[in-house]
Amino acid sequence: MTDTLIDRRDLAFQLYEVLDTENLTTRERFSEHNRDTFDAVIETADKMAREKFATHNSAADKDEPKFVNGQVEMLPQVKEAFDAYAQAGFIAGRYDYELGGMQLPESVMAACNGFFTAANPGTAGYPFLTTAAANLIRVFGNEQQKTTFLPNMLSGRFSGTMALTEPHAGSSLADIRTSASPTDEGHYLIKGAKIYISGGEQSITDNIVHMVLAKIKGAPAGVKGISLFIVPKFLVDGEGNPTERNGVSLAGLIHKLGYRGTTSTALSFGDDAPCHGYLVGEPHQGLKYMFQMMNEARVGVGFGAAVIGYRGYMHSLEYAKDRLQGRRASEKNPESPQVPIIDHADVRRMLLAQKAYSEGGLALCLYGARLMDDQHTHPDEQKRQEAGKLLDLLTPVIKAWPSEYGPKANDLAIQVYGGAGYTREYPVEQCWRDNRLNPIHEGTNGIQAMDLLGRKIWQDQSHGLQLLMQEMQVDLQAATTDRCQQWALSLSETLQQAVKVTQSLGKSLMEGDPDKTLANASCYLHLFGHIMVAWMWLRQANAASHALGSANTDDERNFYQGKLQAAQYFFHWELPTVAQDLVLLRNQDDTCLNMKSEWF
Structure with a gap:
């Protein structure tokens, strides 16, 4: 069984030949780095992911965390992996040297984290949430909060969570009921319940720092009344050391289809004892602050979906090369040797689709990571602003497209294995179960579609x-070979049609019919996502075509030819599927809108 998580040659191609990540070292923040240091960190991540994370992925799935006497019992390997990740500096990898970080570009950190998610999504969830929670405190917390919590979180002594969802309020955060009452001591007393909180209780770290959304007594109704609070599992002293237990308790564990290694918890705040919370930033700005963490998490979800799809592809590719079954249609001799199933065109179709989805999704996510780098470190202020606008626009797509097509890739991986793929004796069924969460959490893909068409497209x-x-x-103009020019023309024509449809939808929104205009938002997201990934494949095809002429080994030539063939697959098999989206959007089809609930 392969231990390849992400093809290192593909990753190097995308980072250096497409995105020119090495050029980031000319910027002051990354000036102490070079390609060698980037590659060394990536090598460390790959090795650690295979040796510390992948080795208990199946075990953590079979022996999921247990709720025993109000505590969580977990496999010891989860803590060992978390500690190794933290001690290697990955939690603080993107942070300043002064904070114990490595000042790595987001592009490189995203690539590193891809290995950990591909190896073991459940265990990888703990440090990823910790990094995001720490970043919230770094950006919006006061100096005391930063001093108290940041060093402990970045070192891995404390972990972090994002506590938003309540039993009656999932996507509709305006309806949360968790309350915060001010005290004379300066903190708040938190009262309420949260559910589906990933990492909300565990036996890995000395403390858990919950980032909790709640409403201060007397706050405005709806989202304008939401504030953000730090609620630690244990209260801390002036030096950041845990002291007495805070009034947040585990009400129960939720049992999931996949991602079983990450605890999914129901948490109770202020039921058994007073629960202290510390206001982050200004009152009633909590959702604004939390959206930073949520947007980071959404990009992370897309990345995770892409690499879990990628790992399934790696498994099924190896299986297809090794598994002997049947003969080619042209072979009439029944006594001739059986051939590897990769020799069958339909198996190649399924492998090509996985390659197109996985490598295309990875390219989209790495492009998003590069936008983060440009937003924060580009020497030109205008370029920084433009990168931020692009990232804001594309976040729903980066979250949703890979999380739609990563599971599709895993489904195809199961099919390549045949009956074996449906069994727990082989790894691809777990890949699918783990990946099936990604279209749901951090904002369902339906919510992402509404956000894209209802808001992001029209901003500014x-x-x-x-x-x-x-x-x-x-990139359309950079296409120079006949094949790339043909694909560029196809993309350009599709783009022109999409622009016309977008203009028509914008007019409808301005005329005040949002229900009808947004009814088919998912079609728009599919259209937009496929155009984006077609663009990613054109970028890769341009780079591969340019490099192919100077490739001097069979392996290199095969690699670039594989890129071109996968690009052809996407342009021939996938991009044409948006024609239906264009028709439905152009006509503002009302089939779904006009279906009545009593007709079901």
């Missing part, structure tokens, strides 16, 4: 969309 007079089209034009 659609400046983000204009910037995106300018970026795409660069």
Whole structure:
């Protein structure tokens, strides 16, 4: 069984030949790095993921965390992996040297974290949530909060969570009921219940720092009344050391289809004892602050979906090369040797689809990571602002497209294995179960579609969309070979049709019919996502075509030819599927909108 998580040659191609990540070292923040240091960190991540994370992925799935006497019992390997990740500096990897970080680009950190998620999504969830929670405190917390919590979180002594969802309020955060009452001592007393909180209780770290959304007594109704609080599992002294237990308790564990290694918890705040919370930033700005963490998490979800799909592809590719079954249609001799199933065209179809989805999704997510780097470190202020606008526009797509097509890749991996793929004796069924969460959490893909068409497209007079089209034009014009020019023409024509549909939908929204206009938002997200991934494949095809002429080994030539063939697959098999989306959107089809609940 392969231990390849992500093809290192593909990752190097995407980072250095497509994104020119090495050029980031000319920026002051990354000036102490070079490609060698980037590659060394990536090598460490790959090795650690295989040796510390992948080795208990199946065991953590079979022996999931247990709720015993109000505590969580977990496999000891989970803590060992978390500690190894923290001690290697990965939690603080993107942070300043002064905070114990390595000042690595987001592009490189995203690549590193991809190995850990591919190896073991359940265990990888703990440090990823900790990093995101720490970043919230770093950006919006006061100096005391930073001093108290940041060093402990970045070292891995404390972990972090995102506590938003309540039993009656999932996507509709305006309806949360968790309350916060001010005290004379300066803290707040938190009262309420949260559910589906990943990592909300565990036996890994000395403390858990919950980032909790709650409403201060007397706050405005709806989202304008939501505030953000730090609620630690244990109260801490002036030096950040845990002291007495805070009034947050585990009400129960939730049993999931996949991602079983990450505890999914129901938490009770203030039921058994007073629960102290510390306001982050200004009152009633909590959702605004939390959206930073949520947007980071959404990009992370997309990345995770892409690499779990990628790992399933790696497994099924190896299986297809080794598994002997049947003969080619042209072979009439029944006594001839059986051939590897990869020799059958339909198996190649399924492998090509996985390659297109996984490597295309990875390219999209790495592009998003590069936008993060440009947003924060580009020497040109205008370029920083433009990168931020592009990232804001594309976040729903980066979250949703890979989380839609990563599980599709895993489904195809199961099919390549045949009956064996449906059994727990082989790894691909767990890949699918783990990946099936990604279209749901951190905002369902339906919510992402509504966000894209209902809000993101029109922000700042659609400046983000204009910037995106300018970026795409660069690669459309860079297509020089016959094949790439053909694909560029196909993409350009599809893009023009999408622009016309977008303009029509915008007019409908302005005329005040949002229900009808947004009814088919998922079609728009599919259209937009496929155009984005087609662009990613054109970028890869341009780079591969350019490099192919100077490739001097069979392995290199095969690699670039594989890129071109996968690009062809996407342009021939996938991009044409948006034609139906265009028709439904153009006609503002009302089939779903006009279906009445009593007709079901």
